[in-house]
Amino acid sequence: MHELSIAESIVEAVQARTHEDQVRVVRVRIGKLAAVVPDALEFCFELAACGTPLEGARLEIAERPGRAHCRSCDQEFALPDLVLLCSCGSADLEILAGRELQVASVEVA
Amino acid sequence: MCSTCGCGTDDARVEHEHAPPDHDHGHDEHERTHTVELEQAVLARNDHLAQHNRDWLASQDIAAYNLMSSPGAGKTPLLERTVAACARQVSVIEGDQETVFDADRIRAAGARAVQVNTGAGCHLDAGMVHRALDKLQPEPGGVVFIENVGNLVCPALFDLGELAKVVIISVTEGDDKPLKYPHMFAAADLVVLNKTDLLPYVDFDTRRLVADARRLNPGVTVLPLSARTGEGLDAWLGWLGSSASVGFRPDVRTATPLT
Numbered sequence: 001m002h003e004l005s006i007a008e009s010i011v012e013a014v015q016a017r018t019h020e021d022q023v024r025v026v027r028v029r030i031g032k033l034a035a036v037v038p039d040a041l042e043f044c045f046e047l048a049a050c051g052t053p054l055e056g057a058r059l060e061i062a063e064r065p066g067r068a069h070c071r072s073c074d075q076e077f078a079l080p081d082l083v084l085l086c087s088c089g090s091a092d093l094e095i096l097a098g099r100e101l102q103v104a105s106v107e108v109a
Numbered sequence: 110m111c112s113t114c115g116c117g118t119d120d121a122r123v124e125h126e127h128a129p130p131d132h133d134h135g136h137d138e139h140e141r142t143h144t145v146e147l148e149q150a151v152l153a154r155n156d157h158l159a160q161h162n163r164d165w166l167a168s169q170d171i172a173a174y175n176l177m178s179s180p181g182a183g184k185t186p187l188l189e190r191t192v193a194a195c196a197r198q199v200s201v202i203e204g205d206q207e208t209v210f211d212a213d214r215i216r217a218a219g220a221r222a223v224q225v226n227t228g229a230g231c232h233l234d235a236g237m238v239h240r241a242l243d244k245l246q247p248e249p250g251g252v253v254f255i256e257n258v259g260n261l262v263c264p265a266l267f268d269l270g271e272l273a274k275v276v277i278i279s280v281t282e283g284d285d286k287p288l289k290y291p292h293m294f295a296a297a298d299l300v301v302l303n304k305t306d307l308l309p310y311v312d313f314d315t316r317r318l319v320a321d322a323r324r325l326n327p328g329v330t331v332l333p334l335s336a337r338t339g340e341g342l343d344a345w346l347g348w349l350g351s352s353a354s355v356g357f358r359p360d361v362r363t364a365t366p367l368t
Contacts, residue, residue: 001231001263002231002232002262002263002266002267005230005232005234006152006266009151009152009155010151011134012150012154013147013149013153013154014147017145017147018145023306024140024142025142028151030291035262035265035266036266037291072328081291082291082292082295082325083288083291083324083325084324084325084326084327085324091323091324091327092327099270101150101151101152102148102149102150102151102259103147103149103150103151104146104147104148105144105145105146105147105148106144106145106147107142107143107144107145108142108143108144108145109140109142
């Protein structure tokens with residue numbers, strides 16, 4: 001359950017910026033290919049925020065779809081999972097999006 | 110302005126009892142808040158510590174490998190073999206939720222070891238490795254193996270500052286694991302297929318394993334070996350040697366050639 005570590009990292013990263021300010025909303029971007037389960041992260045965030053100025057804050061998760069670029073045929077397409085295969089048959093892909101694991105912003109009281 | 114919570118503009122008057130059905134927000138949503146932009150990686154601190162580990166290891170000419178597998182795939186037996194065959198000083202960071210069993214085995218094999226017990230934790234992170242390196246004090250010019258907590262999911266996400274990530278899979282686990290645990294196999298710099306001595310007794314399609322690992326990680330090298338019999342060990346030692354110019358004593362290579 002690495003989502004607990006991820007949640008703790010989110011709390012830590014936010015607190016490093018907002019210190020003792022009460023945080024109401026935390027907005028994160030999670031790529032579909034980032035190996036993080038949003039439901040599990042929400043559950044863990046509540047636990048990780050306990051006893052901190054983030055306690056009770058709402059976690060808003062923006063999920064980002066995977067996208068890849070094929071170096072062989074130059075097309076760009078949606079990548080639903082980590083199986084690297086272009087419709088042209090090439091596996092020489094560059095993942096453009098979907099691996100995001102970022103804290104975007106917070107709302108502070 | 111809302112008579113109860115003060116939301117809205119001064120010329121708007123919304124009374125809750127006459128509110129439209131969608132006016133169901135809690136009052137605290139209308140508390141004055143301000144936005145603080147962060148725009149930073151969630152794992153930025155881990156990545157920072159990992160880079161610190163990487164820089165320190167490089168400054169000491171130490172090659173570090175992060176070994177990851179499910180529990181029981183044979184990480185510790187492979188390390189016991191490797192300790193015996195390595196000409197350079199080997200040190201091991203052992204990650205397990207509980208017990209010092211593995212660190213004891215590594216010490217018995219003749220290498221320095223530090224056990225990290227993660228308790229409820231399912232993986233090692235860069236901070237744990239940083240503290241373990243501090244305690245381990247590995248010899249300059251040596252090799253450090255970080256035996257991660259047995260788990261094919263969580264350790265894949267955390268950079269420890271290693272030179273390479275090695276994923277170990279054993280034939281008794283089944284040939285379908287790469288597609289079931291794609292993140293782990295996508296992160297691997299090398300895949301070691303262990304327990305090949307048991308191949309005659311299990312339904313395991315090596316070609317399928319290799320093909321599926323490469324669907325996730327094109328071109329990844331898969332090394333078949335048996336840590337128990339020593340078969341294939343020379344290829345593993347060769348890979349270690351070429352990946353970091355690590356010296357190994359050829360006279361103690363106990364491997365029998367692959368057939």
